[in-house]
Amino acid sequence: MLEIRNLKVAYKRDGKRYLILRGVDLSVGENETVGILGESGCGKSTLALSILRLLKRNVEFVSGSILYKGEDILRLSEEELRKIRGGEIGIIFQHPFSSLNPCMKIGKQIEEVVRLHSSVYTVSELLKTVGLKDVEKIKNSYPHELSGGMIQRCMLAIALAGDPEILIADEPTTALDKMLEKEIIDLLKELVMKKNLSLIFISHNLGLIKYLTKKVYVMYAGVVVEEGKTDEVLSSPLHPYTEVLIESYPKKGRIKYFEGDVVDIENLPGGCKFHPRCPYVFEDCKWKEPKLFLKNNRFVRCLRQEK
Numbered sequence: 001m002l003e004i005r006n007l008k009v010a011y012k013r014d015g016k017r018y019l020i021l022r023g024v025d026l027s028v029g030e031n032e033t034v035g036i037l038g039e040s041g042c043g044k045s046t047l048a049l050s051i052l053r054l055l056k057r058n059v060e061f062v063s064g065s066i067l068y069k070g071e072d073i074l075r076l077s078e079e080e081l082r083k084i085r086g087g088e089i090g091i092i093f094q095h096p097f098s099s100l101n102p103c104m105k106i107g108k109q110i111e112e113v114v115r116l117h118s119s120v121y122t123v124s125e126l127l128k129t130v131g132l133k134d135v136e137k138i139k140n141s142y143p144h145e146l147s148g149g150m151i152q153r154c155m156l157a158i159a160l161a162g163d164p165e166i167l168i169a170d171e172p173t174t175a176l177d178k179m180l181e182k183e184i185i186d187l188l189k190e191l192v193m194k195k196n197l198s199l200i201f202i203s204h205n206l207g208l209i210k211y212l213t214k215k216v217y218v219m220y221a222g223v224v225v226e227e228g229k230t231d232e233v234l235s236s237p238l239h240p241y242t243e244v245l246i247e248s249y250p251k252k253g254r255i256k257y258f259e260g261d262v263v264d265i266e267n268l269p270g271g272c273k274f275h276p277r278c279p280y281v282f283e284d285c286k287w288k289e290p291k292l293f294l295k296n297n298r299f300v301r302c303l304r305q306e307k
């Protein structure tokens with residue numbers, strides 16, 4: 001359904017151009033649940049926003065294509081794009097409060113989306129679908145009058161208003177406590193199944209990726225370093241970065257901290273971009289950048305695995 005090919009995206013600063021995505025390939029099939037895993041700054045949100053061409057002004061497409069049902073989103077007119085946004089592909093943004101208008105009641109904001117997509121649903125139906133009870137009161141509330149969990153449910157209602165086929169959820173629960181997180185994730189899982197949606201779920205939380213997705217892309221410094229079935233990748237990682245991510249995931253309340261500095265995309269190292277932090281680094285890694293290749297039913301980008 002969705003196929004991203006060799007996508008390169010950059011931002012401009014002081015007349016210079018820095019690549020955020022350095023050639024990403026990703027595909028999402030019908031009813032497929034796909035996870036994107038990686039630490040802060042690896043380009044997850046940029047990838048999500050690229051799919052709907054919602055990039056900030058100083059960020060631009062450099063090359064590649066994003067095919068939705070065979071048509072390149074990057075070549076669509078604004079009008080064609082409007083139909084895809086929300087109507088075919090819905091998105092829940094990473095920062096829900098900044099995507100709502102603080103001066104407009106929730107009901108009115110959802111109403112606008114419903115009208116835009118000539119939605120088959122009413123605002124009340126959408127709010128009930130996402131598990132909200134006192135619907136009339138919520139419709140008449142301003143965003144600041146609602147709790148974080150309620151806001152996230154409203155964001156989900158907005159994303160579903162156009163009856164999309166693909167739902168992109170970018171770290172939908174980072175601002176919530178553990179109890180609310182579980183509620184929202186269960187709701188997301190239930191709705192994806194009920195509505196036969198394809199899901200792109202973005203997170204740095206391994207547990208959530210495992211719970212919600214069948215396929216996973218592990219990203220590092222603007223590229224995919226490992227891709228495969230979620231349970232296989234997370235139980236027997238091939239890439240050292242995936243391995244370290246799994247080891248640093250909190251177990252029994254103990255966190256093993258992940259060593260090394262996070263990537264600075266304005267000063268990327270030569271060779272494999274992970275080499276300054278890699279426990280298996282060897283001489284070639286410092287000058288040769290590995291390519292993604294197929295191994296054991298998995299794609300991996302590592303010279304050690306090529307040997």
Ligand SMILES: Nc1ncnc2c1ncn2[C@@H]1O[C@H](COP(=O)(O)OP(=O)(O)OP(=O)(O)O)[C@@H](O)[C@H]1O
Nearest residue numbers: 011020039040041042043044045046056058059265
């Ligand atoms: N408009 C912009 N201007 C300058 N730099 C940007 C811009 N957008 C993104 N970047 C940089 O690109 C990198 C990737 O950003 P992105 O938001 O895609 O990462 P992310 O993986 O979603 O991180 P997080 O987990 O923190 O949300 C970061 O280093 C970020 O600072």
Ligand code: SF4
Nearest residue numbers: 272275278285302303
């Ligand atoms: S290419 Fe080398 S540095 Fe990079 S992940 Fe593989 S072993 Fe580590």
Ligand SMILES: [Mg+2]
Nearest residue numbers: 044045046094
């Ligand atoms: Mg992000």
